[in-house]
Amino acid sequence: MNVFKSLVYRFRGLLLLTLIASALSAAASIALINEINNLITAPEAFVNTRIGMAAALLVALFVCGFGSQALLTAFGHRIVYELRMVMVKRVLDTGVEQQEQIGAPALYASLTKDIMSIGEAFNRLPFVLYNGILVAGSFIYLAWLSWQLFLLSAVVIGLGAGLAQVLMMRMRALMKIVRDTDDRIYAGYEGAIDGRYELALNAWRKRRFYERDFEPAVEMARATEVSADRYWTLSLNLTITIILGLTFGIFIAGAAFGIPSANVIAYVLVLMFLRTPLNDLVGGLPALLTGSVALSKIDSLSLEPYQPGFNVRSEKIETATGDELLALENVVYEYPHEGGEYGFRLGPVNLRLRTGEMLFIVGGNGSGKSTLAKILTGLYHPSSGLLRLNGVAVTDNRLAWYRSHFSTVFSSFHLFERLVGPRGEFDPALAQAFLERLRMERKVAIDGDCLSTTRLSQGQRKRLALLTAYVEQRPILLLDEWAADQDPVFRSFFYFELLPELKRCGKTIIAISHDDRYFGIADRVLKCESGVLREYKPTVSVQEAGAQLEAAAGRGESVLQ
Ligand SMILES: Nc1ncnc2c1ncn2[C@@H]1O[C@H](COP(=O)(O)OP(=O)(O)OP(=O)(O)O)[C@@H](O)[C@H]1O
The missing domain is CATH 3.40.50.300 (P-loop containing nucleotide triphosphate hydrolases)
Known part of the structure; x- marks a missing residue:
């Protein structure tokens, strides 16, 4: 199961609840438009009971709209939390060989950019869901107002949607290129930080690195993003043009089909109302597409699937010296x-x-x-x-x-501040004695289960790496x-x-x-x-x-x- 499906599956209850709240809010909006239409066509019928109904609808609109969007935005942040936890666990469970094959820059890019992109897409999802339901509900209402005008609108909007689909596919392909370029940009960040001494000492190296290694990747990302955004702005403007063009078409078709002008006006009012949700839907496309590209990227890393828990089997073999x-x-x-x-x-x-x-x-x-x-x-x-x-x-x-x-100190070791003993905890007296044996007791103290500092010389850090290996007692x-x-x-x-x-x-x-x-x-x-x-x-x-x-x-x- 890919990341998206597993997240949707895990939070299906919350999603269903917000979906219902969104649907109720959209229904309240449409009912209110209907009330406004009634007011336009027959203001004398707007008696006290209807005022009460309109007020109830307004309250329902506010409560359901706020409720669904508050739930879904909290859901978006929950997704970022979950993704961070799940992705780091998956990295932890993935074999060293596969991690080395993927490379550190690609892993960092996924852990930072992809997680944020997916979070943003999920944050956008409430508005997409809300607007999607509103648009769908409005179309049902439009069909109820006039099936002839609805047919005309469906053909025009259907053609527009087809075109938008083509633009979207192009945009997604470009965003995929942008995302692949991100790995090169992260490799550049890594070079700028890890190579700080070499770069600081040699201005020529710094210039070559900046101009020949870093800039081409950044330029590639910029140029591709500009092209992708063109497709997006094109979609945005097409939406507005189609809706306004359709409005004219509706008046002409209304006269041609002999539809009462009150119905045509009500129809146009709904179309005008739909401009904002449609705009928001198209406006949210880049975030959704970037999120979908990020999801594919994470899936392509072939990390180990997520598993809760850790395999901390601690039974050790017993052998005598010489065996x-x-x-x-x-x-x-x-x-x-x-x-x-x-x-x-x-x-x-x-x-x-x-x-x-x-x-x-x-x-x-x-x-x-x-x-x-x-x-x-x-x-x-x-x-x-x-x-x-x-x-x-x-x-x-x-x-x-x-x-x-095995306890190890590799030549490319990482010094963790936390000391971990055979069953998770460690023996402070044993650690202190070995710290003294390593002649490090004046530089570093053991605070609880942590080293007081790791900001030390390379040789000193290696002594502490030996201490962390030793306290494992393997x-x-x-x-x-x-x-x-x-x-x-x-x-x-x-x-x-x-x-x-x-x-x-x-x-x-x-x-x-x-x-x-x-x-x-x-x-x-x-x-x-x-x-x-x-x-x-x-x-x-x-x-x-x-x-x-x-x-x-x-x-x-x-x-x-
Ligand atoms: N990540 C890697 N991918 C592909 N080939 C590698 C990789 N790491 C090492 N090699 C290859 O394996 C060979 C052995 O590397 P290894 O790191 O085991 O050498 P070593 O004996 O430890 O060297 P040193 O004394 O320099 O640390 C290298 O010559 C290199 O060609």
Whole structure:
């Protein structure tokens, strides 16, 4: 079910209520016009009872009109709320690969612009519904006044509506182009904000970016929007012209068919009254079309369907140190082809990891280390092959369970302020002890379950990312070039003291590293070369590293659990 249908379905009760209120309000309007017509044709018949009736109709018109529109505008804002919640949940539930395929600018554009456009369309919907019912009711009244004149009006307005339909289709196609251009504009916003240092330092780069990357997209949007708006203004003016032209036609046809002039005048009065709702209907078209384009865009992202709730299965496997924990069997991963070029291929990888083992993965830039890390953590689905955890094959329905065994700090990490422990809550004493171990206690405090600040240097932020990973208390810790931003003293402390302490606490550690000085502390080192994984013998022997480790272990007590 697409977003529109599911929203309409969820709020069907409220919609039905507002529909009834709109219909009552429209009926009151038409009845009032009928009263005015009666007053014009036979003013002497306008006795007290009719005044009472007119007053009751006025009250009904006000109450139902206000009621239906107040309900529907509240509904419009509710839709924006729902869409925001639903869309972010859908993004949260969508796999990393699909999110990366869509790209951040397109996701931001949908989360901001599309949601607002759909909200505006739903806000417009009350008036469209109200005016639509008013127009339909008025036409029934017109048919009752004179079927000949109604036939003539139906043909003229039908032709006008056909033309409007063609214009609308053109306008929608243009709005779709505008919306596709929005993704490029959002990519420009991203470049302007994320590339602030490079752009601030190089005026030529700034100029090229502004003129060659950003401006063409903005210009394309402007030119297309102008064309789309031409169709809209054309429709607007056609509506007014058709109604006024029809008014003349009605007088001529009235005389030709011998229709009493009182009926012709009443007919024309209704047509004049209809100008405003028809104008409003056409005036609301751009918002409705933009909303419909936004809905199609959201549907085209192929996000996971909305599901309430979160899969927070927390049962962890129990294995003793030395037991086989993780296995990759003939795992291959291929990035999708791009521009006729084959994507990078990793594997086939055959790897077995024991509980409590410290594995280093090394290799040159672009050799496939981070790709392997994403497969190991269950973020990327292997193109072929199988992962096993404690002997259990990792299938799609076991993916959440599998992932719940990993804590990570990727090189492109995001530092959340909130700390989250094994079952949602966390142990403040454990977090404080590790914060001190990371030598960050003077910079940052733990307020409730949040870090007091994340406005820190890159190396400090990475230490806090390690803290957020640590408090999760999961059995496998994967660190992607974690020490790359650390100063030499802390780097040495990290490799010689912190990692071994974590290992002694029973953590299984997978560390991607370029720090060859420290490879000797690992139980095993694997090297990635052009997507192929091999055993690697470090130049610093395990014995040498072991001696350094013993010296480090003698210096202090572990505070880790
Ligand atoms: N999102 C992507 N889409 C397509 N191909 C990609 C993508 N990310 C990486 N690649 C390809 O995969 C290869 C391996 O990338 P990966 O990030 O795994 O390397 P790495 O060994 O971690 O490198 P580094 O040490 O520079 O971080 C790259 O050479 C690149 O060609």
